Amino acid sequence: ETGVTQTPRHLVMGMTNKKSLKCEQHLGHNAMYWYKQSAKKPLELMFVYSLEERVENNSVPSRFSPECPNSSHLFLHLHTLQPEDSALYLCASSQDFPEKLFFGSGTQLSVL
Amino acid sequence: EDQVTQSPEALRLQEGESSSLNCSYTVSGLRGLFWYRQDPGKGPEFLFTLYSAGEEKEKERLKATLTKKESFLHITAPKPEDSATYLCAVQPRGSTLGRLYFGRGTQLTVWP
16 A cells, blocks of 8 residues: 555544544655644644654644654544534655655544 | 635636636745645645745646745646645745645636
8 A cells, every 4th residue: 555544534523532543654754744624724734743753733732642653653642522623634744844745635523 | 814825715717728826925934835736535635846936847737836925826728637626835944844834725626
């Protein structure tokens, strides 16, 4: 398998649930990202990991918790989300700075 | 306040009808400007990077240009398969790894 793979593609959760989004990149890149895409709003950077170390946390609420166990895998752990957190969550990877980001297809999250 | 503004929000073209999309930015000092294409249900796909005023890049029917305050994505003789949302993003000079500011995108529809 090539590129950036995200699972699940769709997720519906209640406000009290705990779930995790998974991202895997098969490109040998050294940086991975979580972006949030809401309807009619620009893509928002959430987290950046470089060589498995978090280097950016863009004022994201603590109900979102990222984890990067190795350079190929990235998780986003979700707990006690709010309905306004419903959005498309995109994972991306790059080699060094983001001259060329490679995105996954995203997880469409709905919080009820 | 958005640092990247794209216009128009939506554009409908007949096949073969050339046009341009605009991306204006207000960051002080530009490290790079990026164009991405996003199809429904997918993550953005990289198209071009531009670094300095006067630079141009071409790919098939698309040509991207850059001035000191804006970029244009010219579409020559578009085909229905060019229908997508086109996203512009800028990386300010001195920004940390992964810090891209995206516009809201232009949704392009090309009808036969």
